[in-house]
Amino acid sequence: MSVVIEQPNQPRSRKNAQWEKRAWVFMRVSGPLLVVLILGHLMVNLVLPERGVKSIDFAFVAGKWADPFWQVYDGIMLWLAMIHGTNGMRTLVNDYAEREWVRKSFNIALWVAATVLIILGTLVITTFDPCIDPDVESYLPGVCKP
Ligand code: HEM
Known part of the structure; x- marks a missing residue:
């Protein structure tokens, strides 16, 4: 039995084919990388600490982001x-998305949201300062200079 694949309703132009191929390769490469990164993240945050998930608090996060390795990793x-x-x-x-304006609007909204979250997240990781809390000496003694 042979299978006939129908023509798409609106074939996309060949103009973007190279870009789409790169995006496809990116999904294949970033997927396995994410498996490794996410498993490492779960191990270090949940499995290895003695008290499991209970050990994740402000001091735990502050300790991780004091280390450039975890800043780059995260x-x-x-x-x-x-x-x-x-x-x-x-x-x-x-x-x-069937209507062109819906497709375009959703895609613009997606990339705007992603850009905002990437900028905010990167700022948090790179500028995080535990010493901003005046009460920090009570849970991170000796870390912040008065
Ligand atoms: C944990 C490791 C991950 C692996 C191995 C992985 C792998 C993949 C692959 C290979 C594709 C392409 C599928 C295709 O084109 O047929 C894909 C699609 C997708 N991934 Fe991931 N991914 C992972 C994590 C994530 C994460 C963390 C997110 C969300 C932030 C995510 C969201 C998506 C979405 C929305 C799609 C499109 C689904 C579709 O085309 O049907 N993935 N993933």
């Missing part, structure tokens, strides 16, 4: 997950 995870997730949603929108 930054890469943030950027990859946001771009991967947004590009995946773009694929769904392009597949299912």
